[in-house]
Amino acid sequence: MVETTESDVIKLQEQFKAEALTPGQLVRMRFARHKMAVLGLIVLLLLIIYSFGGAFFYTETEANFTDTKIRLSAPSAEHPFGTDTVGRDIMIRTIYGGQISILIGLSAVVVEVIVGVLIGAIAGYYGGWIDSLLMRFTEAMFNIPQLFLLLVMAKFFGGKVPNLNFLGREFSGSVVVIIVIIGITSWMYLARIVRANFLSLKEREFVLAAHTTGTSNASIIFQHILPNSIAPIVVSATLGVANAIISEAYISFLGLGVQPPTATWGNMLEGAYNYIETAPWLWIFPGSLIVLTVLSINFVGDGLRDALDPHALVDAG
Amino acid sequence: MEPILEVQNLEVKFHTLDGVVNAVNGVSYSVEAGKTLGIVGESGCGKSVSVLSIMRLIPDPPGKIAGGKILYLGNNLLEYDETSMEHIRGAAISMVFQDPMTSLNPVLTIGKQIGEAMMFHHGFTRDQAERRTIELLNLVGIPNPEQRIKEYPHQFSGGMRQRAMIAMALSCTPDILIADEPTTALDVTIQAQIVDLTRRLQDELGMAVIWITHDLGVIAELADRMVVMYAGYIVEEADVFQLYENPLHPYTLSLLKSLPRVDSSRAGERLATIPGFPPDGITVLPGCPLAPRCRFAVERCMQENPHLEQFVADHNVACWVDVTTGKER
Numbered sequence: 001m002v003e004t005t006e007s008d009v010i011k012l013q014e015q016f017k018a019e020a021l022t023p024g025q026l027v028r029m030r031f032a033r034h035k036m037a038v039l040g041l042i043v044l045l046l047l048i049i050y051s052f053g054g055a056f057f058y059t060e061t062e063a064n065f066t067d068t069k070i071r072l073s074a075p076s077a078e079h080p081f082g083t084d085t086v087g088r089d090i091m092i093r094t095i096y097g098g099q100i101s102i103l104i105g106l107s108a109v110v111v112e113v114i115v116g117v118l119i120g121a122i123a124g125y126y127g128g129w130i131d132s133l134l135m136r137f138t139e140a141m142f143n144i145p146q147l148f149l150l151l152v153m154a155k156f157f158g159g160k161v162p163n164l165n166f167l168g169r170e171f172s173g174s175v176v177v178i179i180v181i182i183g184i185t186s187w188m189y190l191a192r193i194v195r196a197n198f199l200s201l202k203e204r205e206f207v208l209a210a211h212t213t214g215t216s217n218a219s220i221i222f223q224h225i226l227p228n229s230i231a232p233i234v235v236s237a238t239l240g241v242a243n244a245i246i247s248e249a250y251i252s253f254l255g256l257g258v259q260p261p262t263a264t265w266g267n268m269l270e271g272a273y274n275y276i277e278t279a280p281w282l283w284i285f286p287g288s289l290i291v292l293t294v295l296s297i298n299f300v301g302d303g304l305r306d307a308l309d310p311h312a313l314v315d316a317g
Numbered sequence: 318m319e320p321i322l323e324v325q326n327l328e329v330k331f332h333t334l335d336g337v338v339n340a341v342n343g344v345s346y347s348v349e350a351g352k353t354l355g356i357v358g359e360s361g362c363g364k365s366v367s368v369l370s371i372m373r374l375i376p377d378p379p380g381k382i383a384g385g386k387i388l389y390l391g392n393n394l395l396e397y398d399e400t401s402m403e404h405i406r407g408a409a410i411s412m413v414f415q416d417p418m419t420s421l422n423p424v425l426t427i428g429k430q431i432g433e434a435m436m437f438h439h440g441f442t443r444d445q446a447e448r449r450t451i452e453l454l455n456l457v458g459i460p461n462p463e464q465r466i467k468e469y470p471h472q473f474s475g476g477m478r479q480r481a482m483i484a485m486a487l488s489c490t491p492d493i494l495i496a497d498e499p500t501t502a503l504d505v506t507i508q509a510q511i512v513d514l515t516r517r518l519q520d521e522l523g524m525a526v527i528w529i530t531h532d533l534g535v536i537a538e539l540a541d542r543m544v545v546m547y548a549g550y551i552v553e554e555a556d557v558f559q560l561y562e563n564p565l566h567p568y569t570l571s572l573l574k575s576l577p578r579v580d581s582s583r584a585g586e587r588l589a590t591i592p593g594f595p596p597d598g599i600t601v602l603p604g605c606p607l608a609p610r611c612r613f614a615v616e617r618c619m620q621e622n623p624h625l626e627q628f629v630a631d632h633n634v635a636c637w638v639d640v641t642t643g644k645e646r
Contacts, residue, residue, distance in 0.1 A: 023424070023469070128378075209420040211374050213407035213434035213485060223433075227424045 030307035037303020040296035047293055051098025063092040064261040072279050082281035085271055094285055097263035100171075101245055101290070104179055104264070105297075108244035109237050111183020116190030117233065121221050123191070124198025135195070138188045146185050150247060153181040154256040172262040178251065182244045190236050197229035231308035235301055242297040249290050265290045320347035321525050322371070322410075322493050327385035329366050329375060329549075338598040340366045342549040343385070348542075350492065353519065353526040355540030355557065357533055357572065359595050363549040364529045368495045371527075372412060373402050389493075408438040411486040415498040417478035421470035427454075428466025431485045438489045453484040457514060476507035480514065487518060494519075495527045500535055512538055533576050537561060545569050548596050548606035551625055555632040565634040565641075567613045605637070613638040615645050 031037060067087035075082040081090035123134040154177065161173030201207065202225060210224050245265075251257035252266030260267060265286040272282035329341040341363040348354040356364050369375050370382050373394060387394040389409065397405065411434075414420040422430055431453060432446030441449065447466065454462035457480040470478055479499060486494055496515065500508040512535060519526055530536050536543065536557075543560045545553040545568060553566040564570050574589040593610040596602070605611070608618040615638060623635045628646075639646050 205414055205416060205419040206422040208374060209412075209414055209482070209485075210422070211406065212372055212412040213488075214403045214405070214437055215407075215433065216403055216437075219433075219437075224422055224425070228422070230424075 027307045031303050034303035034306055036299045037307075040299030040303070043292060043296040044300060047098065047289065047296070048102065051095050051102060054092070054095030055099070058092045058095060060096055062089065063096040063263060064088065072275070072282075074279075075281050081285045082279070084268070084282055085275075090268070090281060090285055093263040093268055094265065094289055097265045097268055097286060098289060100175060100258060100262060100264040101248060101266065102293070104175065104182070104248045104258075105241040105245040105293075107179040108182035108186070108247075109240040111180060112187045112190060112240050112244070113233065113237050115184060116187035116236075117194050117226070119187065120191035120194025121198055121226065124195035125202055125217070125221050125225065127199075131195070134191075138191050141185070142188045146247070147250070149185045150181055150251050151254065151256055153185070154178065154251050157181065158256060158259075172259055174257065174259045175262065178248055178257050182247045186240060186243060186247070190233065190240070193232050193236055194229060197232060198225055201225045201228050231305075234308060235305045238297060238301040238304055242294040242301070245290060245294055245297075319349070321350045321390060322527075323347040323386075323388040324367065324371065325386040325388065327367060327370060327387065328383040329363070329370055330381050330383045331379045332381065333379055333599075336599040339601060340380075340549050340598055341370070344546070344549070344551050345385075346544050346551065346554065348493070348525045348527055350525050351519065351523045352541045353528055353539050355536040355543045356527065356529045356546060357531060357536060357543065358546035359531060359591075361595055361598075362546045364546055365497050367546075368412070368497060368527060368529060371495065372406055372410060373397070374406075404438070407434045407486075407491065408489045409491055410493045410495065411489070411491040412495040412497065413479070413482050413486045413499045416502045417475055417482050418502065420482060421473075421478055423470055426467055426469055427473065427481050431466070431481065431488055434485065434488050449488070450484070453488055454481070456487075456518070457481070457484045458510075459484075475503055476510060479503060479507070479511055483511070483514065483518070487522065487524075490522060491524060493525045493527065495529075497529045498531070499528075501530070501532070508535060515539065533561075533572055545572070549598060550606065550622075550635065551633075552607070552636070553632075553634045554625065555634075559629070559632050563629070563632075563641075565628065565632065565639075566636050567611045567638070567640055568607050570640060605635075613640055613643060617645060 065088060067083075069087065070079075070083050071085055071087040073079060073083045073087075079089050079091065081094065084090055084093070119134050119138065123131040123138075157177045157180075158174060161176050163173050164171055164176065198221075207220060207224060210220050215224065248257055248264060249266030249269065252264050253269045255267075255270055258264045258267055268286040269283055272279075275282050323345075324347065325345050326343045327341055327345070328339075328343055331338040331340055344363070344367055346354060346356075356367070358364050366375065366380075371387050371394065373382075375382060382395060385395070389405065394402070394405065421427070428447060428450050431450045432441070432443070435441045435446045435449055436443070450466055451462045454465060459465055459477060459480055465473075470481075473481060483499075494515075499515075500511050503511065515526065515528075516539060518524075526539070528536060528539055540557045543553075543555060543557050544551055545560070545566060547568050553560065553564070553569050555565075560569065561573070564573055568591075571589070571591045575591060577588055591610055596606050602608075602619075603621065604617075604619040605614075605622050608614045611618065613636075617637045621637070623637050625633045625635045627633050628639075637645055
C-alpha cells in the first residue's frame with residue numbers, strides 16, 4: 001500500500017482542479033450574453049474611433065475654417081455632412097465636437113464619482129451627525145433643479161477660466177467650467193447609492209475583522225468596503241456619462257456652454273433651430289450622434305448592471 | 318509569572334431604546350504568556366463583549382465601557398487613543414472570529430487580506446508581505462499557498478478560511494490571540510484540526526490565547542485556566558482540571574451536564590438542559606441572576622447577589638450554596 005498523507009492527497013487534487021473563473025471573467029461572460037449591451041459597446045467604440053481617429057485626417061483649423069461663400073450648403077461629396085451657417089464643414093466639426101463631448105462626459109463623471117463617493121462613503125461609514133449633515137446637504141442639492149443650477153453656474157463662471165493646452169490641443173476654458181459644473185451638480189444620486197451600500201456593508205463581520213488587524217478607518221473605507229460597492233458605482237457612473245453628454249448639449253444649445261469656435265455636439269445645435277426645415281443637416285448629424293452615444297451608453301450601463309450583479313446566474317454554455 | 322493581559326472590574330453597558338443593557342458587570346481575569354484562558358457561557362452572557370472591549374471595538378454608540386481597566390503589559394488600553402489602538406490591534410493583540418464565511422472580505426484576495434496587516438505594522442513591501450504570507454499559509458497547513466494567495470475567499474472551504482483567518486491573526490506575531498468561538502461554525506473534524514493547529518502554533522510562537530466558546534468539550538483540551546460567565550458576571554474561575562472535576566457553581570454543573578458524551582451510561586436518555594433563558598440584562602434583580610433557573614437556589618439567592626470568593630485553593634466561585642452538600646455556606 002502506498003503511504004499518502006492528507007496534504008499529498010490535497011496537492012494531487014489541486015492539480016486536477018479546474019481553474020476557477022476570476023471575477024473579471026465572470027463579468028465578461030455575463031456581459032457578453034447581453035446582446036444590446038454588446039451592440040452598444042461596439043457602437044460606442046466606433047464613435048470613439050470616429051471622433052478621435054478622425055483627427056488624423058483633418059486638423060482643427062479645418063474644423064474651424066469659415067467660408068461664408070459656401071454657407072448652408074447641403075451634403076455633397078466635398079462636404080459629406082454639409083456646411084453650417086458660416087460655411088464650416090459639419091463632418092469635421094462633428095469629429096472635433098465629438099472629442100469634446102466625450103471628454104466632457106467622461107471627465108464630468110470623474111468629478112461626479114469623486115464627490116459622490118467621498119460624501120456617500122463618509123456619511124455611510126461614520127453615521128451619526130456627520131451622516132445627517134452630509135445627507136441634508138445632499139437633499140438640499142437635490143432640491144435645486146439641475147438645469148437652473150447648471151445655467152446659473154455656467155453664466156457665473158463662464159469666461160473666468162483661461163484656455164489651456166492638453167493632448168496637444170487648445171481647450172477653451174469654458175470646457176473646464178462645464179466639466180466641473182456638470183460634475184458638482186450630479187453627484188447626489190451616486191452619493192445616496194454609496195451611502196446605502198456603506199450602511200449595510202460596515203455592519204459586516206469582515207469590517208470588524210479588518211479592524212482587529214489594526215486597519216485604519218480610511219483604509220477600511222477605501223480598500224475594504226469600497227471594492228464591495230464597486231458594481232453600483234460603475235453602473236451609475238456609466239449612465240452618468242450619458243447624462244453629462246446630454247447636460248453639456250443643453251447648456252451649449254442655450255449658448256451658455258462651450259464657446260465657439262470650439263465645437264461640441266451640443267453647441268453645433270445652437271442656432272440650428274432657425275433652419276430646422278431649410279437646412280436639416282445642421283441638426284441631424286450632431287443630433288443623431290448625441291442620441292446614438294447616449295443610447296449606446298445606456299445599453300452598456302444596463303449590461304453592466306446585470307454583469308456586475310453577483311447574484312446573477314452564470315450560464316457558461 | 319506576570320500576566321500579559323489583565324482585565325480588572327470591566328463594566329460594559331449598551332444604551333438601547335429598551336433601556337440600559339448591563340452586558341459586562343465588573344469582570345476580572347488575566348492571562349499569562351504561553352497560556353490559554355477559556356471563557357465559557359451561554360449566548361449573550363458577555364463573553365464576546367468583554368473581549369471586544371479589550372480590542373476597543375465595542376460599537377459606540379450604543380456600547381460604552383463604563384468602568385474598569387484593561388492592562389496590557391501594565392498599560393491601560395482604555396486610556397489609549399484610536400491611533401495608538403490601531404498599533405495594538407493586529408500587532409500585539411489579534412482576533413479570530415466565529416464565522417469564517419463572513420469574516421473574510423469577499424472581493425479581496427486571501428493574499429492581500431493577510432499581507433495587509435504586515436505592510437501596516439511592520440512596513441513590509443508588497444513582495445515581503447507576499448513571501449511571509451506564503452510562509453504563514455504553510456504554517457497553518459494550507460497546501461499550495463503560492464497559488465492560494467491569489468484566490469478569493471469563496472474558493473476556500475470553511476476550514477481553510479478559518480486557517481486563513483488564523484494566519485491573518487498571527488501575521489504580526491501578536492502576544493495575545495483572542496479566538497471568539499472559532500470552531501462553532503465548523504464541523505467536528507475541522508474543529509479538531511483547528512484546535513490542534515492553535516495548540517501547535519501556541520507552542521511554537523509562545524503567545525497567550527483567550528478562547529471563547531460555549532462548547533466545554535473543545536475547551537477542555539486547550540485551556541489552562543477557565544472562566545465561566547453568566548449574565549455578565551464571572552460565576553466561577555479555576556484551573557481547567559479543577560473546574561471539570563469539582564465544579565462548584567450550579568451553572569457550571571448544568572453546563573457540564575448538558576454536554577453530550579460518547580461514553581454515556583445514560584444512552585437513550587434526553588440531554589439535560591438548563592430551563593428558562595438567561596436574563597436580558599436590562600431588568601436588574603437584587604439577587605443572583607441565575608436564581609430563577611437554579612435548582613440549588615435558597616432564600617438568600619433571591620435577595621443578594623453573591624460575589625466571587627475563594628473557597629478552595631485557586632478556585633473562585635460566586636454562589637451562596639455549597640453544591641457538594643446542597644446547603645447554604
